[in-house]
Amino acid sequence: MRGEDLLDEHAYSQVRADQFVHAQAKAAGVSRRRFLELVTAGAGAAAIEGLRPRAVGAQAPTDLVVKPTPPEFFNELGPNREMRWEVMYSRGYVVPNELFFVRNHSRTARLDAATWRLRVEGSGVSEPREFTYEEIIALPSVSVMRFIECAGNGRSFFEASYGNKAQGGQWKLGAIGVAEWTGVPLREVLDRAGLRRSAQDVMPEGLDELKVRRPMPIAKALADDTLLVYAMNGQTLPMDHGFPVRVLVPGWIGVANIKWVGRIEVSDQPLYSAWNTESYVLIGPQYKRNPPAKGPALTFQNVKSAFELPWNGELLAGPTLLRGRSWSGAGKISKVEVSLDREITWQTARLREPNIPRAWVRWDLDWDAQPGEYSLRARATDERGTRQPVIAPWNDQGYLYDAVVKHPVTVR
Numbered sequence: 001m002r003g004e005d006l007l008d009e010h011a012y013s014q015v016r017a018d019q020f021v022h023a024q025a026k027a028a029g030v031s032r033r034r035f036l037e038l039v040t041a042g043a044g045a046a047a048i049e050g051l052r053p054r055a056v057g058a059q060a061p062t063d064l065v066v067k068p069t070p071p072e073f074f075n076e077l078g079p080n081r082e083m084r085w086e087v088m089y090s091r092g093y094v095v096p097n098e099l100f101f102v103r104n105h106s107r108t109a110r111l112d113a114a115t116w117r118l119r120v121e122g123s124g125v126s127e128p129r130e131f132t133y134e135e136i137i138a139l140p141s142v143s144v145m146r147f148i149e150c151a152g153n154g155r156s157f158f159e160a161s162y163g164n165k166a167q168g169g170q171w172k173l174g175a176i177g178v179a180e181w182t183g184v185p186l187r188e189v190l191d192r193a194g195l196r197r198s199a200q201d202v203m204p205e206g207l208d209e210l211k212v213r214r215p216m217p218i219a220k221a222l223a224d225d226t227l228l229v230y231a232m233n234g235q236t237l238p239m240d241h242g243f244p245v246r247v248l249v250p251g252w253i254g255v256a257n258i259k260w261v262g263r264i265e266v267s268d269q270p271l272y273s274a275w276n277t278e279s280y281v282l283i284g285p286q287y288k289r290n291p292p293a294k295g296p297a298l299t300f301q302n303v304k305s306a307f308e309l310p311w312n313g314e315l316l317a318g319p320t321l322l323r324g325r326s327w328s329g330a331g332k333i334s335k336v337e338v339s340l341d342r343e344i345t346w347q348t349a350r351l352r353e354p355n356i357p358r359a360w361v362r363w364d365l366d367w368d369a370q371p372g373e374y375s376l377r378a379r380a381t382d383e384r385g386t387r388q389p390v391i392a393p394w395n396d397q398g399y400l401y402d403a404v405v406k407h408p409v410t411v412r
């Protein structure tokens, strides 16, 4: 099973669901079909520990995030802070830590590196053990530029396409950031815990109130750039971004990048949690249930673009340099086109180096802006040839909105 390529999203969720159902049915001494009936009726859910996310009580809003998040830099969405895209205009490749978006399911955990431990355990390792912070930072390390993007980034745009709001925080496009992440390849730590050849799934778990956790197949856990991160843009990992250690799972949806990681379960059986059965799965008319999950589990982020402009922004008439960034979970961006005239014509934007896979590329375009109301469009194509579509397929929880966004701008 070790060499099995489960990086493809559909293969991964289908294979795991089949294996899981088989094992659970066997353990319960019922047929596969009877087990599925129970799960569908809601009773089977009890078979899976912690399947349903617990509700979080009301929090004092000031308590949710540690760093200052002034309204010039961020939109506040409950416990989350969305980056305003205009703050990236004329900035460098990475998003500075002070400007990086925050997505917390509950609130920022306040941990002490001196008492923090990382426990690696489960049927997939022969020598379960704990690591201290000192031990982690003494291991071989690498630094990579990658994005972290919430699966719900762009969710608010479903409403304009379908007339209905998708469930969840109504992000525009600011639930993404690129940083230089420094840490230890997860593989190094798994090897030191005696990784078995039979290991199938790896589930990092956070030390936050909800113990957010989500599994990935062993192939993804062993990838060169899947890291246990302790520094962000050359600084100690900030509390809001997972201090002392978080996981980086490049290209995958934001929630895979578990912050405040305290435990990693390695299993020779398929693993499930609420975050790949109830949420972060695709539920909608075109998606099939995938018991015990309510739909196919999300893996990779898709292709998106954003202008470095305020939403409903105002520009002064005259020559201006329009700027933006595009990204894809599948690799580099190969082309970006911009339309200033509501998709009658498209112009190719200049791409600026660097163009790093699973990070983003900056682009720009000269525009002699004349007074008027505009609806700007940018559409990117990645190296696999995937281009942003006109419409994103509906799913109830509003994940993976990749359609071309209509960005309103007034020129005076």
Ligand SMILES: Nc1nc2c(c(=O)[nH]1)N[C@H]1C(S)=C(S)[C@@H](COP(=O)(O)O)O[C@H]1N2
Pocket: 100, 101, 102, 103, 104, 105, 106, 148, 149, 150, 151, 205, 206, 207, 208, 211, 212, 240, 241, 242, 253, 254, 255, 256, 257, 258, 259, 260, 261
């Ligand atoms: N432990 C834990 N890890 C977590 C989360 C969380 O609530 N708890 N949120 C996830 C989600 S949904 C996203 S999009 C990213 C956001 O990372 P950031 O807050 O550093 O930008 O962290 C992920 N890791």
Ligand SMILES: [Mo]
Pocket: 103, 149, 150, 151, 152, 253, 254, 255
């Ligand atoms: Mo997210």
